[in-house]
Amino acid sequence: MHHANHHYGHAHILARYCNIPDAMHPPRIRGYLQHGWNIGDGLAPGTPYVSGAPLFVWSEETRRRSWSQGRRNVTVVGAPFAYLVEMAPPVEGPGEGTIFYPFHGWEGQQVHGDHQRLIDEVLETETGPVTACLYWNEYRMRNVRALYEKAGFRVICHGYRGFWWRDSNRDFLVGQLAELRRHRRVVSNRLCSAIWYGLLAGREAAVYGDPMVLDNADMTFGGEPRLHRQWPDVYGKQTDFATCHQLAREQLGADELAGPAELRKLLGWPKEGYV
């Protein structure tokens, strides 16, 4: 029901998983689908919430936190990315080099920090070729992009997540999974969805460097300092893959995924064969 359900092609991935005939035009989800890894109640801050509407979150931990924040109609379905990994055929080999996700803001909040210092630290740490994946608005900033290009990074962008059902890159996560699998490591300067995605895709992950500062950062749920305290295992230049992979499975609800018939019912979609 909320346009954020279509961000990153989430609804489209779930429609594919559920064998919806026209998965590129999925039916409306009867509720709010968590659209990014979240240390709050599962909804992005400020989302206009229809009282009593179902909220579909990625993990059991988020469900419990959401309940503690007054949400009463919360169901764990797992992250759409985890469904995508389930559907995507496995790939051989560990990949090569590093994909680096500088912490990004979004349309309403910009980040402030020293990109060059970050680049230097990445170059100093990573041994293979480095791909920098910028958020769409930073990708459009020529000066930011040039900084990374000048450092010898391959600079890419997964596309625009869309707004109000328009201009969505429906294959956002498909492209992201392909890029993650192409590399051996995924790195960021702040714990974010991409780190968990990389781990779920079987790649080493590390979080280090200047975490940067977000405009008017919302500290209700502890902000960046809390990330360090709660998930220390993913911080540092070298991390233990098995431990971090298990954390990713939990955060993305990879072991809680619903079956296609079950998911159709949860999302309020028609049964198979009924359109």
Add this chain to the structure above:
Amino acid sequence: MPDRPDMAAAVAAPPLTNLIRSGGEMFNWTDTDGRDNQLLTRLVLEHAGPGRTVLVAGPHPDGLVAALAGAGAEVTWLLRSLIDAETAARAHPGITVLSGAFGKADLTGGYDLVVAAGGIQRLNSAEGDQLAAGELLDRLAAAVRPDGALILMHDNQLGAHHTVRLDPGARHRDDAAWHPSETTEGPAARSQLTAHLTGAGLVVDAAYAAFPEPGDPAVLIGGVTLGDVTSPLRPWLRTVLAQAYTVAFRGRPVLSDPRRLVNRALRAGAEETVAGGWLVVAHAPGDTEPAREWHDVLVSDVHGVYTPDAAEPGVTGRVDSLVRERIVNPVAADRLEDRLLELCAAADVRRLRQEIAQYESWLGAGPVSGPRALADLSDLGITADGPVVMSARWSPAEPVPAQIVLVRALWQFAVRLITWGRPHPWPNTASAADLAAILAGMAGRSLADDELRAAIDLQVVIDSAEFGLGPAERQAHRLALLAVQPGTAPLDVAGYHELTEALWRQRYQASHLLAMMEWNEQIIRSRDSALSKMDWELQLLRRTWGGRSLMLAKRAYKKVKK
């Protein structure tokens, strides 16, 4: 109060030689004698036999007295109502009927068996002295001859049946409540009752907790099983007691569903405290000691009486498309339904999927026959080797498709989740049909509408056999089952607590629907506006060269601006 007597009929009636007015008899009064109870009849008959003298003290079901007389016992029946006494004397010419207050009857000769299965509440008459509970018990005990036995049911004022009673004005409507039962002094616990009888010179052989109500017990628990939470019978007892309370309280308004209270008491080993009453079997010491073993548990259901350690076949035959069945297999440490309820409350969807998938594979793919086809999840126990049928009362005459078996069990579980107000990890706006589809999806099955209808029809057949529903009741039941939504109260026992809970859920649902309407209005306005803008753009682009040029210019401007 009975109708005015017909004088002409009274004068013309032959004299009743087997009726003795023992003093204090009540005129223009009648007591209800209750339904025949298989459990009490069986227990009493075990102590009676040809030539044995039996005193039946107070109103009892007519069938019990007839059975005693039929077994050759010399029966004396004491009734305070003269009308009831005359009716009894006429119906049973072979027995002696005493009419009067218990305190005035001459019982000095003693009896081999004294039966007070109706308790002590209806032994005093409105006429004359009112004996206290202790005195009544003493007199009952004194009426037992050496080597004779007393079978007594004593009402538990703390019983679930009193706790959940919702019957405003009952005392003022009850003509027999000249001394309300709750003000009657007397034993208020099983231990107090047995101590009193011991003090009166009897030896207590068995002291059962009786459920659900003292007037019509269906389950007796005693011996070492009573209060033993480690007993292997305990999960099975939950099912048996829930069934007994369902039968007893179906359609009766109550303060709160007694099944919840009793289930909690069972978990706490406190079932004795909430039992409907205590059934005591005691004997007066004599020359011979009674040498017999007492079953810890006795159960009565729609097919007859049985014990878990020696399941007897009971009544056989068919009811509609069902075959009567008697499975008693209390081997599991946990019930599947309890396991699923716990997992639902913990929102552990991963283990829920495992459990449901295991159940689905246990059912198999082909048609299912035998008890497993109709077993509720509460009838199934969990063992290391998978589910087992712990109890069953019905089997299908013809095998049932596995999909229908699965859907019925899961849908019934969904109904319980909603109507019992139990927590679950799925949207709380989901109906029973939605939840059934989600649960079936957990087992990798999809659920078609006609399959759900077939499953509900099967449930109606089972409930009809269990509760003896007529055609109109069946149809009403079917419609009620089809319409289970969030905010639906329990369909069998109408508890005030559960009804207010359902009302709260309905309000929640209504406020959500209102919010949804408002949101939909906003979205429609927003989409209308977006559509209008896009339409305008399209018109401009498609119809005019100027428009095309303008759009090109706009794009160029935006590009330059970046």
